[in-house]
Amino acid sequence: MWIAKVIVSYKTGILDPEAKTIHNALISFPEGILSEGYQYISKIETGKYFQISFDDSVNREKAEELTKQACDKLLTNPVIQKYKFQLEEVSK
Numbered sequence: 176m177w178i179a180k181v182i183v184s185y186k187t188g189i190l191d192p193e194a195k196t197i198h199n200a201l202i203s204f205p206e207g208i209l210s211e212g213y214q215y216i217s218k219i220e221t222g223k224y225f226q227i228s229f230d231d232s233v234n235r236e237k238a239e240e241l242t243k244q245a246c247d248k249l250l251t252n253p254v255i256q257k258y259k260f261q262l263e264e265v266s267k
Contacts, residue, residue, distance in 0.1 A: 184222035
């Protein structure tokens with residue numbers, strides 16, 4: 176059985192307000208409050224994770240094709256988002 180692990184994120188240059196808010200919150204903590212070193216974080220990106228499981232009749236090539244189609248047609252907005260995925264073969 177094949178599983179596709181998909182990560183969707185914003186393309187370079189697209190505003191990510193959630194990431195900016197998280198970054199600002201982390202670097203605004205005084206040292207020692209939660210953990211030292213947050214001031215060294217230069218950038219945060221947010222995204223979504225999808226895991227798609229295929230039944231046993233689907234081979235690797237078909238799983239890759241179907242994953243690409245799902246990403247292109249439904250899971251992403253291709254104008255502002257990019258995706259990457261990896262396929263993993265698992266046993267039941």
